Amino acid sequence: MAARIRSILTGSTTVAAAPAASIPVLPPGLAGSTEHRLVWWRKTVDPHLEPPDLPSTVDVRVVLPEHPRFDGLRERLKVAEVAFRSVPHWIEEELVSSVGPAGGLVPVVASAWLSEVGGLVPDRCDPVGGDGALAALLAFEVLWDLHEPVDPATVPDSTPADRLVPAEWLPFLSFPLLNPAQSQAAPHILDTDEHLLVAAPTGAGKTTIGKLAALRSILQDGRKAAWLVPQRSLTDELNIELEAWRRNGLRVERLSGEYAVDIEKVREADLWVATTEKFEAICRTGSLQAALGEVGCLVVDEIHLLGSPGRGALLEALLARVRGAESPVRIVGLSATVSNAAEVAEWLQATLVTTTWRPSRVTWQLPVLPASTTFAGGSRMREQAVVELTERHTAESGSVLVFCGSKRNVRSTAMAVAASRGAPVHTAAADDVDELTKVCAAVGVRMHYADYEHKHAAERAFRAREADVLVATSTVAAGVNLPARAVVVRDTKIGGEPMDTSTVQQMFGRAGRIGAGETQGWSYLLTEETERAAWQTRLVAGYSVYSRIYDSLADHVLAEVLQARITTLADAQAWWVETLAHAQGDDDLEPVQAAVDFLVAEGHLTGVRRGDDLVLATTDLGRLTARMMVSTYTGQRLRRTLGLLPVPQDPDSAEDALSLVLAVAVPELAGLPVAESVRPAVATAIKAGGRTSRITHTTSIKGLGSSASTAPGDLAWAALLVTARSPHLFREPRRVVAGIPVATVHPVLEQAPRYLSWLAAQGVLGTVHPWIAIVAADLDQRVRWRRLVPRRGAGRLLWLCEQMATRARAKDLVPAMWRSAVDSGLRAPDWKPGVPPTGCELDQAGYTALLRDRVTGATIVEGETGAVVSGLAGAAAVAWRGKVRGPVVVTKATTDVDNPRDPESDADAGVAVFTRRGDYRATGWLAAYDRLAVPEDDPEPPPPARRPRRGFGAA
Numbered sequence: 031m032a033a034r035i036r037s038i039l040t041g042s043t044t045v046a047a048a049p050a051a052s053i054p055v056l057p058p059g060l061a062g063s064t065e066h067r068l069v070w071w072r073k074t075v076d077p078h079l080e081p082p083d084l085p086s087t088v089d090v091r092v093v094l095p096e097h098p099r100f101d102g103l104r105e106r107l108k109v110a111e112v113a114f115r116s117v118p119h120w121i122e123e124e125l126v127s128s129v130g131p132a133g134g135l136v137p138v139v140a141s142a143w144l145s146e147v148g149g150l151v152p153d154r155c156d157p158v159g160g161d162g163a164l165a166a167l168l169a170f171e172v173l174w175d176l177h178e179p180v181d182p183a184t185v186p187d188s189t190p191a192d193r194l195v196p197a198e199w200l201p202f203l204s205f206p207l208l209n210p211a212q213s214q215a216a217p218h219i220l221d222t223d224e225h226l227l228v229a230a231p232t233g234a235g236k237t238t239i240g241k242l243a244a245l246r247s248i249l250q251d252g253r254k255a256a257w258l259v260p261q262r263s264l265t266d267e268l269n270i271e272l273e274a275w276r277r278n279g280l281r282v283e284r285l286s287g288e289y290a291v292d293i294e295k296v297r298e299a300d301l302w303v304a305t306t307e308k309f310e311a312i313c314r315t316g317s318l319q320a321a322l323g324e325v326g327c328l329v330v331d332e333i334h335l336l337g338s339p340g341r342g343a344l345l346e347a348l349l350a351r352v353r354g355a356e357s358p359v360r361i362v363g364l365s366a367t368v369s370n371a372a373e374v375a376e377w378l379q380a381t382l383v384t385t386t387w388r389p390s391r392v393t394w395q396l397p398v399l400p401a402s403t404t405f406a407g408g409s410r411m412r413e414q415a416v417v418e419l420t421e422r423h424t425a426e427s428g429s430v431l432v433f434c435g436s437k438r439n440v441r442s443t444a445m446a447v448a449a450s451r452g453a454p455v456h457t458a459a460a461d462d463v464d465e466l467t468k469v470c471a472a473v474g475v476r477m478h479y480a481d482y483e484h485k486h487a488a489e490r491a492f493r494a495r496e497a498d499v500l501v502a503t504s505t506v507a508a509g510v511n512l513p514a515r516a517v518v519v520r521d522t523k524i525g526g527e528p529m530d531t532s533t534v535q536q537m538f539g540r541a542g543r544i545g546a547g548e549t550q551g552w553s554y555l556l557t558e559e560t561e562r563a564a565w566q567t568r569l570v571a572g573y574s575v576y577s578r579i580y581d582s583l584a585d586h587v588l589a590e591v592l593q594a595r596i597t598t599l600a601d602a603q604a605w606w607v608e609t610l611a612h613a614q615g616d617d618d619l620e621p622v623q624a625a626v627d628f629l630v631a632e633g634h635l636t637g638v639r640r641g642d643d644l645v646l647a648t649t650d651l652g653r654l655t656a657r658m659m660v661s662t663y664t665g666q667r668l669r670r671t672l673g674l675l676p677v678p679q680d681p682d683s684a685e686d687a688l689s690l691v692l693a694v695a696v697p698e699l700a701g702l703p704v705a706e707s708v709r710p711a712v713a714t715a716i717k718a719g720g721r722t723s724r725i726t727h728t729t730s731i732k733g734l735g736s737s738a739s740t741a742p743g744d745l746a747w748a749a750l751l752v753t754a755r756s757p758h759l760f761r762e763p764r765r766v767v768a769g770i771p772v773a774t775v776h777p778v779l780e781q782a783p784r785y786l787s788w789l790a791a792q793g794v795l796g797t798v799h800p801w802i803a804i805v806a807a808d809l810d811q812r813v814r815w816r817r818l819v820p821r822r823g824a825g826r827l828l829w830l831c832e833q834m835a836t837r838a839r840a841k842d843l844v845p846a847m848w849r850s851a852v853d854s855g856l857r858a859p860d861w862k863p864g865v866p867p868t869g870c871e872l873d874q875a876g877y878t879a880l881l882r883d884r885v886t887g888a889t890i891v892e893g894e895t896g897a898v899v900s901g902l903a904g905a906a907a908v909a910w911r912g913k914v915r916g917p918v919v920v921t922k923a924t925t926d927v928d929n930p931r932d933p934e935s936d937a938d939a940g941v942a943v944f945t946r947r948g949d950y951r952a953t954g955w956l957a958a959y960d961r962l963a964v965p966e967d968d969p970e971p972p973p974p975a976r977r978p979r980r981g982f983g984a985a
Contacts (some may be wrong), residue, residue: 032686032690035671035673035687035748036694038671038675039694039695046372046857047984051160051933053161053162053165053567053756054157054161054564054567054568055370056161056164056165056567057571057854058575060972063343065092066135066138067087067089067128067135067919068087068088068089068128068129068133068135068189069090069091069127069128069138069167070084070088070089070090070126070129071089071090071092071170072092072124072125073093073094073120073122073125073170073173073955074091074093074094074123075094075122075123076094076103076123077103077123078103079092079103080106081106081107081109081110081112084129084133084246085133088129089428090112090115090135091112091114091115091174092107092114092115092948093114093115093120093170093173093177094114094115094120094175095116095117095118095119095121096118096120100116104116107821113334113612113753115173115174115178117173118323118552119422119552120395121145121146121147121254121397121419122145122396122397122398123143123145123152124140124142124166124170125140125141126138126139126170126693127139127140128164132975136168137159137160138164138166139157139158140158140162140165140167141155141156141157141158142398142559142562142563143402144559144984145396145399145415147397147414147415148417148418149413149414151413152426153400156559157564158563161567162563162567163506165563165566165567165570166566168570169566169569173393174963176391176619186210186387187210188208188209189207189212189609190208191206191207192206193203194217194220194840195208195242196249197252197585199231199242199247200247200426201274201278202274202280203238203434203909204238205238209235209389210232210238210387211230211385211387211388212238214383214385215228215383215385216242216897217242217382218381219239219242219246219901220225220242220246220380220915222361224355224358224360224381225353225361225362225363225378225379225380225381226243226361226362226363226380226381227333227363227371227374227381227382227383228364228365228381228384229365229367229371229385230364230366230367230385230388231366231367231388231539232366232538232539232540233542234389234856235330235389236364236389237268237364237400237496239328239362240257240331240364241545243255243327243329244257244301244327244329244363247326247360248280248301251326252326253325253326253510254299254300254301254324254326255300255302255325255326256301256302256304256309256327256328256329256961257301257303257304257305257329257331258304258309258330259304259305259306259327259331260305260306260332260341261305261505262286265284265285265286265305266284267511268303268551269284269303272303275301275985280847282301282303283295283299283301284303285302285303285305285309286304286305292838293317295374296312296318296321302935304501304800306341306344306345306348307341307344309346310348312350313430314589314592314656314657325359326547327360328359328360328361328362329364329692330345330349330363330364330365333345333363333364333365333374334368334371334532334826336575336577336610337532337573337574338576339578340534342578342579343578343579343581343582343583343586346610346611347586348576349610350608351595351608353380354379354608354953355379358882361378361380362425363378363380364393364656366532366536366539367384367575368573369571369572369573369574369599370574371384371575371983372700373575373609373613376613376881377613377614379954382969389549391541391549391551392538392541392542392550392551392552393551393553394538394552394555394569395553395554395555396555396556396557396562396565396569397419397554397555397559398562399411399556399558399559400558400559401559402894409442412443412470412520412521413446414446414558415438415518416443416446416518416520416556417447417450418623418863419516419518419554420447420450420499420516422496422572423516423552424474424499427956428498428514429498429499429517430499430514430515430517430518431500431502431506431517431518431540432447432500432501432502432517432518432520433497433502433503433519433520433521434502434503435519435521435522435523435524435525435529436501436503436525437480438705439520439521440478440479440502440503441461441463441466441675443472443520444475444476444477445458445466445470446500447470447475448469448470448475450519451471451473451474453473453783454469454797455469455470458884461707463482463483463765463957467718467864471491474496474497474499475497475499475500475501476488476491476499476500477498477502477623478501478503478505478512479502479503481771481773483765483773488500489512492514493512494621500512500514503524504529504533504537506540512540513540513541513542514540514541514551515541515550515551515552516541516552516554517537517540517551517552517554518553518554519534519537519538519557522556522561524563526701529956530573531568531569531571531573532573534568537553537571538553538555553687555569555933575610576614577609577611580611580621582660583621583622583625583631584625584634585661585663586895587602587605587622587625587626587628587629587663588648588652588654588764590602591648592648592656592657593653596645597647598645598646599623599644600643602622602625602626603621603622606621606781607679607834615821617715625642626907628645628662629652632662632665633651633652634647634648634652634655635647635649635652637904643657650795651792651795651797654791654792655788658788658791659784662786664696665788667787668691668692669696669797669798671695671773672688672799672802673913675687676692677799677801677912677913678801678955679938679956681805681822681955681959682719682874685751685754685805685809686719686751686810688789688802688805689747689754689809690743692746692750692782692785692786693745693816694742694743694747696779696785696870699746699778699781699782700742700743700744700746702745702777704740704745704774705774706896708770708771708774709740710769711768712745712748713740713744714769715769715770716744716748717752719755720750720752720753720754721756722752722754722759722768723754723756725768745775746772748768748770748775749778749779750809750813752767752770752775753775753779753812753813756821757812757819757820757821759822760819760820760982779813779816782813784811784841786806786807786809786810786813787806788808789802789803790803790806790807790810791948793906793942794842794905794906794944794945794946795906796906796908796918799910800915800956801952801956803950804942804950804952804959805956805959806949807950808824808825808826808831808959809825811824811825811829812824812828815828815845815848817845818845818848820962821963821977822959822962823857823858823958823959823960823961824963825959826828826859826949826959827848827856827857827961827962829859829948829949830859830949831843831848833872833880833947834847834866834869834870834871834872834880834924835847835871836867836871836888837974841869843869843871845867846868846869847867847868850867850868852962857961857962857964858960858961858962859884859886859949860884860961863878863881880947883945883946883947884945885902885943885944885949885950885951887902888900888901888921888943889902890951890952892939892940892941895925895928895929896909896928896941897909897926897927897929897941897953898924898925898926899924899925899927899941899943900924900925901923902921902943903921903922903923903945904917904921904945905920905946906919906920906921906944906946907920907921907927907942907944908939908941908942908944909927909928909929909930909940909945910929910942911929911931911937911939911941912938912939913932914930916929921943927941929941938954938955941953
């Protein structure tokens, strides 16, 4: 079965080819800005450098370290009348020259040297010309201007906030002064109603600008405001910062995927702080449409992430709705410096406010490492370079933030830095997180990555300067605000993929942050000699925002039809004209036409021809898919693959098949990396079918061949099997389940329920085979409530507990109701009507209505050609024979349901009944999901015996 599933999915997803290793092209405007003239510009770390003897027509400049060792060179340069700049912590060696052998003008050529870091011997690298050399010239100019001596009298002062904003706003601001960037933006926010795009360097105080925009909407205009941030960690950070707003009477609600939504609180809130994904989900919720109509301002943090492959398309579709001069919602976009900010502002029809001011000066450098042919060798060189760069700054009581491309590199780099400080790292294995944390923390080194359980303690220690080195993955770059004096970017790839320019710029922006009390910052990107010119070109060119909407265009068209902003094909074409993709030159209407055709073909939309136009409407499947924010393309893969499989003959094979299809067909699950050390445990869990009782010396995969590469989706498949078959492992919090770190499987258990719920909800629609809907419904509940140790068939009982609890309180109420029911001997939600049980949040009428939406009273009597369903009206009955299923039949008091015809006359037949609210029942082996399995049906190890009590209180 596994081989067949993988063969069905093979080739259905196009994998983009890796980009060729070449020097990027500078934008025409930037390339044309460099005047072709005689230059000899040298960055040096050689104290014995002799000033060149060149004609007076040549522009000669030198950048050198600000160190006493270079006093002699400075004197020689003064005598030779050569301009120079002294820069603290300078380590680059590079020559940019357009001087030919006879002193004539030639095309610019740039040559770098290997950097003297980590014990490397400086050696000249191959020269580069063309855009690589022009980028080197521009980089030198940026550096030269950055370190031009500044007259303190010309530095702009901060402005008292009460000069620019109403006095009643002052309690909501963190500081009584507005810095120059904030002072420049404030009049645009207060005195106009126009959309704004504020582009400013990292650290320029854009959060205060966002606060002013939100306060204008709430306090002056009497409307709500919404503040969108790209990551959950930023909702946490902003939520804490806005605590003062709550104390001053404003209602602030945080909305992100990990927090249940209290609809009433959301309606009443003055300010919503939300991730883009959560805000879009609210836009698709009918019950909140009135509250959305009260939003007067949309503050979009990190708006340059419009160009992000992951979340850019969703943000673009959202902004396309509210852009334009006539919009009732004001957009205030906060952006880091991007090279095409004016283009984005023009698309938004917004005023662009740009500032180059920032409270500290940040110098970036690209230390050059020799090209390495082995991963281990290259990794070792990078660690040695990190150690030396870290020592340079911590020796002066500075803090250093080190970014790595993987958590494995985080651990090994932290060990290297700690070892250089005398820590006994040899006593801690790289995978012994607790011991490694203890050893590193003892010498002021901390770690930070997404699923690291000590990351919040690491943040606190770094902020309090109890640790002066933090080694982290890229999550800190755009997430938690952890400023430092110096930033070292160890790797140029994340998870094997090249890092994008915006990520590096965000990392660089952490250096010299005013929040750390710094006035200067230093940023380093470690590059091999073969990639340095390309990176220098990217950083000089800057990050540009380009539309990412193509890959998920059908999803956004469907969302617009759901919200009635698109009702015809002509509307869809008009909507397309509003997108950034169209503004950036795509005038072809074919993409949106193809998206509509796909949605109609997949059953998400209906299209009725009316004259020359096509009237569009969402189907039940379309509404379900859009509101659950399931990708239509992923949904197609799931339904297509499951539909091609033979109908399973028992629950075990059904759960194996469904969990594997989910693991391989959903990109977020299939693409999860598996650490080499975890691969044997993953393979063993799959071989044992997720049952730890079957993991023995004979089934364990170890020794020869145990480290073979895992296939895409194996981690997710193993996690789902273990969760379904060995839920007792989750009874108590633990770090490892079946040999797999819990932190590693967490993304699976967080993402999978959404797709299982989507499949389960299609049972009543008849758009998937009943076995798929019922097994998905049961697995969905068992995965989400795994800590309750639910066995097979627990889904219906857990479903009713959820229905009795409000969503906001489900986490607290469902466990108590579940335990009460199970302790009472209940195995299914089929009790008689009466007084609602303890913990039920529904009133008597709501509770009675819920009980009527069960399948409790249904009776299914099978015959030779079909079945008779009685005792339940208004439900959906579906009959099947083999893979062929019949139409949905709405049940009456007594309903005949005919089995469909199937060429395979000997195929098994059956009938399933679904209610609109989510209950179900079926014949055959699917009856195993009617009620909770007893231990002998689905064995599991008993809970560990309690140790006898001793001492005080012992019996």
